Amino acid sequence: MAGSKVKQDMPPAGGYASFDYKRNLPKRGLSGYSMFGIGIGIMVFGYWRLFSWNRERRRLQIEEMEARIALMPLMQAETDRRILRMLRENLEEEAILMKDVPGWKVGETVYHTDRWIIPLTEELFNLRPRNEHLQKRFGFKWYV
Amino acid sequence: MPFVDLQTRLGIDADKWLLNQSSLQPRQKAARCHAFEKDWIECSHNIGQTRSKKECQLELEDFNECLHKKNTSKRLYAIRQQRDKMIKEGTYTPPPCHSGQANPSP
Numbered sequence: 208m209a210g211s212k213v214k215q216d217m218p219p220a221g222g223y224a225s226f227d228y229k230r231n232l233p234k235r236g237l238s239g240y241s242m243f244g245i246g247i248g249i250m251v252f253g254y255w256r257l258f259s260w261n262r263e264r265r266r267l268q269i270e271e272m273e274a275r276i277a278l279m280p281l282m283q284a285e286t287d288r289r290i291l292r293m294l295r296e297n298l299e300e301e302a303i304l305m306k307d308v309p310g311w312k313v314g315e316t317v318y319h320t321d322r323w324i325i326p327l328t329e330e331l332f333n334l335r336p337r338n339e340h341l342q343k344r345f346g347f348k349w350y351v
Numbered sequence: 352m353p354f355v356d357l358q359t360r361l362g363i364d365a366d367k368w369l370l371n372q373s374s375l376q377p378r379q380k381a382a383r384c385h386a387f388e389k390d391w392i393e394c395s396h397n398i399g400q401t402r403s404k405k406e407c408q409l410e411l412e413d414f415n416e417c418l419h420k421k422n423t424s425k426r427l428y429a430i431r432q433q434r435d436k437m438i439k440e441g442t443y444t445p446p447p448c449h450s451g452q453a454n455p456s457p
Contacts, residue, residue, distance in 0.1 A: 318413050320409075339451070
């Protein structure tokens with residue numbers, strides 16, 4: 208055995224300084240109940256805002272619908288005038304076209320009654336370009 | 352059951368709403384041929400089928416015409432054919448209101 212004269216790796220004099228080795232799990236933050244409370248509180252606040260905004264939207268929607276109702280006589284009158292104008296144009300063209308066709312009565316109605324029958328789009332757009340007719344019938348569709 | 356009006360007795364409306372167009376429709380929206388059907392039904396009510404076929408023939412014809420629009424489309428087709436024939440012969444040019452420059456203002 209070598210004597211104490213061999214250089215060995217030893218701890219420093221006085222030993223190493225002490226250090227933490229125990230587990231450190233501090234209790235911190237809010238408790239579970241209060242976290243639930245905060246979450247539920249935020250939800251309740253959100254619901255309250257949602258419901259009051261929905262009430263406001265309902266009032267705005269009612270106002271929009273009332274504006275539409277107020278304008279309806281004007282819109283209906285315009286539509287009626289347009290329909291009558293188109294029927295008149297069709298009648299005049301029919302008189303020009305079917306002048307030489309034997310046995311044709313211009314403007315005769317196919318019904319036995321003389322009440323006003325709402326004309327079809329086929330009747331209104333009969334002599335117009337086909338794309339106008341298709342636009343009128345299908346232009347509003349958003350799906351196929 | 353023929354003489355037992357079960358639905359009125361029970362106060363329900365199981366299929367009366369679909370028996371004819373003139374019954375009460377959802378949102379009170381009248382059918383397109385509501386007037387013709389109502390006329391025909393009122394004419395042929397309570398007189399039986401044999402009499403109804405004789406007496407209510409005009410109303411029935413109007414109702415069928417409203418439903419299927421056979422005579423209307425035949426008439427429109429004849430006008431269109433005549434127009435195409437005259438355009439091919441060169442005797443007719445459509446007026447501006449029928450040539451796509453229509454001004455759709457009322």
